[in-house]
Amino acid sequence: MTTATEDPAISAVRAVERLRLAEARLSRRRQSECGPSENARAAMRLILERCDQGQTLTPTEIAQALGISTASVTGMLDRLHAGGLVFFMANPADRRSKFVLPFDRGEDPDAIDPVTARIREFASDLPADAAGQIATFLDRVREVVDAECD
Template identity: 75%
Template sequence: MTIETEDDAVTTAARAVERLRLAEARLARRRQSECGPSENARAAMRLVLERADAHSTVTPTEIAHYLGISAASVTGMLDRLHAGGLIDFVVNPADRRSKFVVPFDRATDPDAIDPVTARIRAFAAELPDGTAGHVAAFLDRVREVVDTECA
């Protein structure tokens, strides 16, 4: 039996965000065991590609800070990305003890690394004129709440 209720716009938006958070949690669990690189590995790859596009560099330590995980976890993750042919390492010319993480094949399509992002980008392109900024601002505020919880 379904209970029909008339929800106001605030309740409708809040419930939609909660459904999104639950779906993200389910996706993260599936990615841990079923479908390729983990969420952290995908985020690391996006960072490496963004830095390369900006003609900048990134170190494993910076990746660890960006992801909020230990250096040891990053080392294992980067080793797997390297073995998969997605990244390479180059010596830092200013400090030969450190290294930079660079994309191995710059022709790698960032959307292929995270096809979910590509589909979301396509949906965003369909938003009515003038609404994308409002949606982004709302979601950024939701993200801030999530990021500060238990911090």
């Protein structure tokens, strides 16, 4: 994709743009063709992370973390519950709220998002110094994306 005379910085910018376009295409395919939505996958990752940390999570916290409405989270959690991925437990400190917990902690997180598993595989082949530089670069790109329209 790069030419011998192309500036490496321009190559990086073009690679990020190709990545963003591929992510957008994947998101559209997932919405209509293959399994849980991006938000449902993100919610499951969050639920599993919090469970692994010994923490609880409410639907409202999921909505806040994902930047979506609580109504959207309710429907999404109902689908995840129907699919056997999560269950609900009453919050003993506040009977009006509930905690969202994963049904099966034996579930392989890579099965929830196989793309992440492949990326992890590729990253393990990077030299440590290059991996650190790439991570820093991508974090800076993410900050720009996250700040857009704030």
